[in-house]
Structures are given as C-alpha cells and as structure tokens.
Amino acid sequence: MPLYINLSSTFNLFLDDNGLNHLDFFESKVAPLISISPQSSNYFLKTFFTLAITNESISNGLAAWGALFDNNLNDTDKYVQMNKYIERGNALVEATSTxxxxxSFVKLAYYLILIGIQVCAGDTKHWHEYLQKCVKLFKDYGGLSKFLNDFTFSNDCKFLVSNFQFHDIMSSETLKNGTICSMTHYNDLFKFNKILELDNYGIDPYQGCIQSIYLLLGEIMNTYVALKEERINLNHLLNESHNSNPDAINNLRLSYFKRINEKITELDNKIDFCQPNQNQLNQLSYEDQANHLKLFELYRITCKMYLFLYIKQTQPISSEIQNYLIKAQTIINELVETNLVSSLNMSLLICGISCCNTFDRQNLNSKFLKVYEKYHVGNVRRIWDVVKESWSRNKNGNICIDWLDICNDFGWKISMC
Structure with a gap:
C-alpha cells in the first residue's frame, strides 16, 4: 500500500483531499522517476517523505511536486495546484526560525524540494533563488561540515548535502562564477572522507555510484572560469590599437598557453584515472551495474568534451570532438530506455553543441524526443532550446559555442539535473 494511505490520518492534519492525491503522485511517480538509486536508498522517500509525516511545510512541498506530475490534471491546473501548495509551504517555512x-534541517530540505520542483517545471530563475537560500542557510549555520557534524553524519543529512553539491556543480551559473562551495571542500567530504560510503548510505538518488566523475566535472568548470577571465584580459590587450611593449604581451601569451597545456594534461589524466565507487557498485544487480558503468563512461566522455571544447577551445567540428560525440551518442542510445534516463541532460547538452551537420543534429533531435517521452520534465525542453540556438549560431561547427552565453542572452539560469 502507498505510504500516504497508511499514514493518511497524519497527512489529513496538513493536506486537503487534492493535496493527498498529489502526495500519492509524488510517492508513486515522481520519486521513482527522478531517482537512479534502488528503492532501498531512494532518499526522496526515505528523507523527504518521512519528514513530511510530521512537518506541514514539507507535506505541502511534496504535494506541489506531485501536482506537477498529476495525470488527472491538465497543464494549466497542474501549475495552479503546484503554486497553491508552494505558497502554503513558503508561508510556513519562512515563519520558522533557525x-x-x-x-535548519527542515528549511534546507524544503528549499531542496522547491529546487527539484522548479527544475522539473522548466523554471529558469526561481530554482536558483532557492539554491541561494540554501547557501545563506549553510553560511548562517556555520558551514557544511558543522551541519554534518551536528547531525552525526546521518544518512538523511548526507543526502541533503549531496543534493546541494549536485545542484551546485550542475548549474549554468557555475560556468560563470565557479562552484559556490570550493571543490577542495567537496573533495574532503566525498572523496577523501567518503561520507557516502559509510553507514549503509547506499546509492545516491541523483549521482548513483559515479559521484567521483561529477566532482571532477566541477573541477573542470572551475578551471574554465579562472582561465576564461585570463583569456578575456589577454584578448583585451591584444586588441588595443597601441601596444607599447609587444615582448611583454607575448610573454603573457606564452605563460597563458603554458598554463592551458598544463591544466589540460592534469585534468585529462584525472579523467583517465577516475573510477566509480566500487563499494556502491557491488550493491547493484548485474544489469544495474552495467548501466551505471555505462553512465560513468558517458560522463567520462562528457568531461573530455568539456575539457577540449572550453579549456583548449577546440572546434566542435574537429576529429577529436567528433570522435567523442559518436561514442557518447552510442551510450545515450543504450541508456535512454533505462531508469538512468534522468541523468542524461548534461551529456545531451554537450553532445548537442558538438553536432555540426544535419545527420548528427537529426539524430540528437530524436534522442531529445525519446528522453522527453521517458523523462517528461520541463528542464529537458530548456536544454533542447539551448542546443537548437547553438545550431543557429554555429551553422558548421567551426566555432566554440559557450552555452552559458546562450543562457545569459535568454536571461536563463539552468540546472542540468
């Protein structure tokens, strides 16, 4: 029996009949759809749903999420119902002190729920405002480590921090400003202290057992931000009408290109030696292991494409990028029919930007259609729009398109989750 029915007397204190029906959709449809973990470690249920039993704001948040997917409603009514429960939840949570x-735990959980709702709705603004609320909460609290320590590194608490880390790395704003939290701190928690491998945490619902490659993607994006600023300053000097000291400028250029090559070598080696979490892999069935390993390889390729497109500034039409594109599309074809379909967004974006001809663009277009059919969330449509705009701006694939520029021109902040 659905949990909400078994606990209906509790939820009746918080929700009306419509809210209870939406909560059923969250439990039966939303939580399984967005999670790539087995049921045993689906923290959308283990943490969020359990918390909703005793907390009215969380109950309203999950009802709003369920309303967005409620098959009994038309599109207009879905958003009306969704916003009704968000307004109720917001009023409750903002009236709560920390x-x-x-x-603080409840507020953080609520903000992360609202991020998930807005991303699924295809929002390009409000989800990031809730992410900033998470940032302020952590700062006021004393940081991620203190938060984890105060809750004795409970699995629920680790899920909230991992959830925040994932949205941080997968944000378009990270390509503009770098990650909100330093990758050194994230690596201390997840890579060196291995907090997701302790106390039977299981498989993370967003990152599966391949968090290591997402952490590396964050490092690549931070490197891009630092080098991009340097490149802009250098180009400004090169385009001045009068350069009084050409030798000094050429030395700056040589120094910059040296750093580029060093970073490419360093990060390329890290990508090659990166491995999924074997302890977590061992908790999966043979078939699920195979799929998670394919997802890991897809993100390994995605990291390579990021590295060469954005740091080395390699043209998408180059044989190097095209080789990665073909391999990535093959894996996407294999994963689109699995429960890992919700993890394909970032790879679809980078593959889309790398498509340079009608053949590849038609193929990728069909992949977007398949993904959207299986993973019917608004965020996929937004990414699709960015890809199609990149094709309009880069007819033949002979220039490097920064997808952040497209987001900025559209006035969008996008999450790749």
Missing amino acids: NDKFD
Whole structure:
C-alpha cells in the first residue's frame, strides 16, 4: 500500500483531499522517476517523505511536486495546484526560525524540494533563488561540515548535502562564477572522507555510484572560469590599437598557453584515472551495474568534451570532438530506455553543441524526443532550446559555442539535473 494511505490520518492534519492525491503522485511517480538509486536508498522517500509525516511545510512541498506530475490534471491546473501548495509551504517555512538545528534541517530540505520542483517545471530563475537560500542557510549555520557534524553524519543529512553539491556543480551559473562551495571542500567530504560510503548510505538518488566523475566535472568548470577571465584580459590587450611593449604581451601569451597545456594534461589524466565507487557498485544487480558503468563512461566522455571544447577551445567540428560525440551518442542510445534516463541532460547538452551537420543534429533531435517521452520534465525542453540556438549560431561547427552565453542572452539560469 502507498505510504500516504497508511499514514493518511497524519497527512489529513496538513493536506486537503487534492493535496493527498498529489502526495500519492509524488510517492508513486515522481520519486521513482527522478531517482537512479534502488528503492532501498531512494532518499526522496526515505528523507523527504518521512519528514513530511510530521512537518506541514514539507507535506505541502511534496504535494506541489506531485501536482506537477498529476495525470488527472491538465497543464494549466497542474501549475495552479503546484503554486497553491508552494505558497502554503513558503508561508510556513519562512515563519520558522533557525534557532534550533532541526528547524535548519527542515528549511534546507524544503528549499531542496522547491529546487527539484522548479527544475522539473522548466523554471529558469526561481530554482536558483532557492539554491541561494540554501547557501545563506549553510553560511548562517556555520558551514557544511558543522551541519554534518551536528547531525552525526546521518544518512538523511548526507543526502541533503549531496543534493546541494549536485545542484551546485550542475548549474549554468557555475560556468560563470565557479562552484559556490570550493571543490577542495567537496573533495574532503566525498572523496577523501567518503561520507557516502559509510553507514549503509547506499546509492545516491541523483549521482548513483559515479559521484567521483561529477566532482571532477566541477573541477573542470572551475578551471574554465579562472582561465576564461585570463583569456578575456589577454584578448583585451591584444586588441588595443597601441601596444607599447609587444615582448611583454607575448610573454603573457606564452605563460597563458603554458598554463592551458598544463591544466589540460592534469585534468585529462584525472579523467583517465577516475573510477566509480566500487563499494556502491557491488550493491547493484548485474544489469544495474552495467548501466551505471555505462553512465560513468558517458560522463567520462562528457568531461573530455568539456575539457577540449572550453579549456583548449577546440572546434566542435574537429576529429577529436567528433570522435567523442559518436561514442557518447552510442551510450545515450543504450541508456535512454533505462531508469538512468534522468541523468542524461548534461551529456545531451554537450553532445548537442558538438553536432555540426544535419545527420548528427537529426539524430540528437530524436534522442531529445525519446528522453522527453521517458523523462517528461520541463528542464529537458530548456536544454533542447539551448542546443537548437547553438545550431543557429554555429551553422558548421567551426566555432566554440559557450552555452552559458546562450543562457545569459535568454536571461536563463539552468540546472542540468
């Protein structure tokens, strides 16, 4: 029986009949759709749903998420119902102080739920405002480590921090400003202290057992931000009408290109030696292991494409990028029919930007259609729009298109989750 029916007397205190029906859709449809973990570690249910039993704001948040997917409603009514429960939840959570650590826990969970709702709705603004609320909460609390310590590194708490880290790395704003939290701190928590491998945490619902490659993607994006600023300053000097000291400028150029080559070598080696979490892989069935390993290889290729497109500034039409594109599309074809379909967004974006001819663009277009059919969320449409705009701006694939520029021109902040 659905949990909400078994606990209906509790939820009746918080939700009306429509809210209870939406909550059913969250449990039966939303949580399985967005999670790539087995049921045993689906923290959208283990953490969020359990918390909703005793908390009204969380109940309203999950009802809003369920309303967005409620098959009994038309598109207009879905958003009407979704916004109704968001308004109720917002009023409740903003009236809550953070004097108690549990109140902070509830607020963080609620903000992360609202991020998930807005991303699924295809929002290009409000999800990031809730991410900034998470940032302020962590700062006021004393940081990620203190938050984890105060809750004795409980699995629920680790899920909230991992959830935040994932949205941080997968944000378009990260390509503009770098990750909100330093990758050194993330690596300390997840790579060196291995907090997701302790206390039977299981498989992370967003990152599966391949968090290591997402952490590396964050490092690549931070490197891009630092080098891009340097490149802009250098180009400004090169385009001045009068250069009084050409030798000094050429030395700056040589120094810059040296750093580029060093970073490419360093990061390329890290990509080659990166491995999925074997302890977590061992918790999966043979078939699920094979799929998660394919997803890991897809993101390994995605990292390579990021590295060469954005740091080395390699043309998409180059044989190097095209080789990666063909391999990535093959894996996407194999994963689109699996429960890992929700993890394909970032790879679809980078593959899309790398398509330079009618053949590849038609193929990728069909992949977007398949993904959207299986993973019917608004965020896929937004990414699709960015890809199609890149094709308009780069007819033959002979220039490097920065997808962040497209987002900025559209006035969008996008999450790749």
